[in-house]
Amino acid sequence: MIDIQFRRAQASDLPVIVTLLADDPLGARREDTSLPLSQPYQAAFSAIDADPNQMLAVVIDREQVIGTLQLTFIPGISRRGAWRGQIEAVRIAREYRGTGIGTRMFEWAFEQCRARGCSLVQLTTDKERPEAHRFYEELGFTASHLGFKKAL
Amino acid sequence: MIDIQFRRAQASDLPVIVTLLADDPLGARREDTSLPLSQPYQAAFSAIDADPNQMLAVVIDREQVIGTLQLTFIPGISRRGAWRGQIEAVRIAREYRGTGIGTRMFEWAFEQCRARGCSLVQLTTDKERPEAHRFYEELGFTASHLGFKKAL
Numbered sequence: 065m066i067d068i069q070f071r072r073a074q075a076s077d078l079p080v081i082v083t084l085l086a087d088d089p090l091g092a093r094r095e096d097t098s099l100p101l102s103q104p105y106q107a108a109f110s111a112i113d114a115d116p117n118q119m120l121a122v123v124i125d126r127e128q129v130i131g132t133l134q135l136t137f138i139p140g141i142s143r144r145g146a147w148r149g150q151i152e153a154v155r156i157a158r159e160y161r162g163t164g165i166g167t168r169m170f171e172w173a174f175e176q177c178r179a180r181g182c183s184l185v186q187l188t189t190d191k192e193r194p195e196a197h198r199f200y201e202e203l204g205f206t207a208s209h210l211g212f213k214k215a216l
Numbered sequence: 217m218i219d220i221q222f223r224r225a226q227a228s229d230l231p232v233i234v235t236l237l238a239d240d241p242l243g244a245r246r247e248d249t250s251l252p253l254s255q256p257y258q259a260a261f262s263a264i265d266a267d268p269n270q271m272l273a274v275v276i277d278r279e280q281v282i283g284t285l286q287l288t289f290i291p292g293i294s295r296r297g298a299w300r301g302q303i304e305a306v307r308i309a310r311e312y313r314g315t316g317i318g319t320r321m322f323e324w325a326f327e328q329c330r331a332r333g334c335s336l337v338q339l340t341t342d343k344e345r346p347e348a349h350r351f352y353e354e355l356g357f358t359a360s361h362l363g364f365k366k367a368l
Binding site for chain 1: 230233234237243246247248254256257258259260261263264267269270272286288290291292293294295296297298299301302304305326329330334335336337338339340341342343349352355356357358359360361362363364365366367368
């Protein structure tokens with residue numbers, strides 16, 4: 065098993081995180097990996113880093129960033145005041161895909177959410193990713209909901 | 217058209233908000249409307265109220281709370297550092313359903329999200345609510361994603 069570590073992302077990780085986000089058919093159209101990174105990326109990092117209910121994380125193998133995910137801890141009134149952990153922007157470097165690292169990232173994410181008192185974790189994934197659906201079901205998720213999005 | 221107002225929820229609105237959340241087949245099983253409200257509800261309200269990226273809102277008609285929704289403003293690296301507005305826990309008092317107030321609540325929510333710089337709004341809804349799906353599509357949402365949830 066590869067000896068990976070997890071830690072909170074630092075500003076210096078941002079170019080690699082954007083590269084990971086862009087290395088995907090959808091992400092390739094959406095991201096701009098040119099350096100220096102454009103100002104909105106820097107501003108987004110600062111906003112995440114300043115928010116105690118956000119955790120942008122990276123996965124490290126031999127001092128290299130090989131994965132990323134973002135957790136949002138959401139307090140809510142419903143379900144008797146339950147906190148939810150929301151998982152977004154999960155990416156693994158191409159050469160590490162299929163090695164079980166995804167499962168370890170989610171197990172780590174669940175631990176972080178439990179430590180923050182969340183009783184539920186949630187995510188949405190594009191309908192066109194059946195292999196992702198199987199992966200999430202194996203992790204114990206139920207596809208009980210539809211995810212609606214709208215550009216503003 | 218009913219002359220409704222929107223405002224940020226106050227602690228004194230909490231019992232009505234919980235009653236609205238409970239007035240629903242799913243909510244009835246999940247919530248506890250007994251007074252005084254249990255401590256987790258109070259703690260959740262405080263956590264939401266203290267977080268600048270949360271907005272728990274109420275809809276007012278003639279000084280009465282007749283609806284509620286929660287917005288979460290989520291900074292992210294993906295999509296070139298885009299902010300997202302997430303909408304949860306939307307409820308309208310039974311006697312006001314079917315009057316167009318839902319549409320006005322969403323239009324108000326979109327404005328709040330735009331004012332916070334969000335380029336996207338998102339929500340999930342139970343697969344078993346086809347009438348909600350039509351409503352969201354009429355508002356311009358696309359059901360592009362599946363929503364996965366898992367209890368911790």
